[in-house]
Amino acid sequence: MTDRPSILVPIRVLEGESVPEGIPELLAHTHVVLLGYHVIPEQTAPGQARMQFEDRAVGRLDEYEEMFEEAGATVERRLVFTHNGQKTIDRMIYEHDCMAVLVPNATGPVEDVLVPVRGAIGVDRLSRVVASVFGATDADVTLYHVAAEDTTDDDIQTLLSGMTDRLVEFGMDSSTIETRIDRDRKPLDAIVDVADSFDAVVMGETDPSLTTFVFGMPADQVADRFLGPVFVVQRERASADEDG
């Protein structure tokens, strides 16, 4: 499937968040699921907020939709009033079977993309997103791995060259793909440091665990600290195909 992957772009539409510069161009080759959402306090019924804010929110979404379409993307849009933004985002990922969520930070033309690769799991989806977003551009992709102490160089080479092969399979030019390996560092800090010299980051989401419960998802932490756009590639949702 080299069809356009669905990328979710959540925008807090009534709180001054808009589509930052460079984002429509970045997503020109994808299928954009544009989610305008408005988080309201529990004292307020969602319908109450809708009565008052719907027109304004629809007007803004119209504008954004046009921006994405002009850039070349196909667009679907939803407007949701919610008490719980995360629940809404999760539901959209599920309902639209989104490959990735974009944390939309402003960017110029993207020339260097950092792709942290954690392990063999999820490489396929990660490659698919990278290839379809950046395959038709001149951007250079750097596959990055922070190795644990007990991993041998061979293991890492297998992992990264496997991923390179996947990217080429999906139509990327192998000359635009580089690899980089670091050792003896905390992966999260390393990624944030290295990312400084890149324009965009594409990384996989982590399985929920106690650590992610306490500290938040690494991908979210990177998104908080990195100033450019971050694509968070989603795990495969087990039952995504059952009833759509």
Next chain:
Amino acid sequence: MTDRPVDVEPAGENVAGEAPVEEPEAVTDDAVVHDDDVELERTIGLVGGLAIGIGTMIGAGIFVFPGLAAANAGLAATLSFAIGGLVALLVALPTSELATAMPRSGGGYYFISRGMGTAYGAIVGLGLWLGLMFASAFYLVGLGHYASAVFTELNISLPFSPVIGIGLLFGVALTALSIGGTENTAKIQNAVVGILLVVLTAFLSYGVLDAVGVFGGGTVPEQFFSRGYFRVLTTAALVFTSYLGFAQVATVAGEIKQPGRNLPLAMVGSVLTVTVFYVVTIFVATSAFGAARLGAFGETAMVEVARDFLGLPGAVAILGAGLLATFSSANASILSASRAVYALSRDALLPRKASEVNLRYGTPHVALLSAGGPILVLVATGRVELLAEVASFLHLIMYGLMCIALIVLRRRNPEWYSPSYRVPGYPVVPGMGAFASFGLIVFMQPASIGIGIVVMLASYLWYRYYAGDVTLKGDI
């Protein structure tokens, strides 16, 4: 995913020229969908629903009524609470069916206006709003009693009774908090209910063991119907205020996830839970002291019961629990009242302005103030029993009409009416629910009945004047 089309077409205009907001296109497990792909997310789960129901109810039945009920009915007050629980259950079952068929904000008001027409809807809707104010005022006066008991405990003697002053203070604070606060109140509510249930379970387990003589105390059983049979029913009417909360679950029906499953479970579950707690509490309290002495302690009788069992720590624990419980009940009722205002204004029965959302805080300040303001006046009267009975009266009218609306809908069986939960024992259960709801009203004090009727009349006249042309009834 269960997509259900909604086929009710409200029409007409009110005096100010506002029409009811159009109905949503579909209702799913996760959202209410309007046209143009605008959705309202459902975010309250089963635990949240139960917490709303139990949290609203438990404050009154355990922490305010035991003394008053024992004074009225003696040991048979236990039976009064059981009767109240049975009536609540008879209504909660039909309410569950209606709520799964129409999982929208507004609860009883919504069901009745769609099932029986605007006039009934207006009486119930405005009555519900006012009824919730009476209920909140009642909880706040109860809170005042507990707060004053803290002063007594600390041996601070005041030259005046601080009950009403404290009630007013908390009334103002709660309203201000609901308008300006953006904290996650639902999580706090869940935690409060959890703490209350743990404290009460521990306390009541000890009490039951003590009552049956495990700790050597053992009490002489007194005559069960010491005040006669009739008093059992009047007391049931009085304490019914302890069972109003399950309908508050229905007022947020539009925000409950998987409404077909969670609404019935939350409503029936919370009624059953609090009934058990109430009956055991009264049993324990009356066996500790005897009904006459318990009655003399008034609103904070449970503190004395705890002191008798566990000394000062027990008294302090129950004092704290009482403060928490009455506070959370008052808070939940004010929020429900504001939801009721929203539902009425959405249907053009109140000015659209009434549900306006504050731009700074995102909260419905007009609706909250229009609930909080009158509550203060009601708190100032300080009449616990009257406030409780008027609140019950207005709710019981709604409960009775909901049961009738269910029977009407079942008989006409319109196409859009397809509840995923169906009440067992139709038509006996809803019939008995209606009969019991209206029947309980007969046993109230004449003053409460009078005020209740005045409120209903005023609601009807308001409807005729303001929104006589609005039709909300579903096509049946």
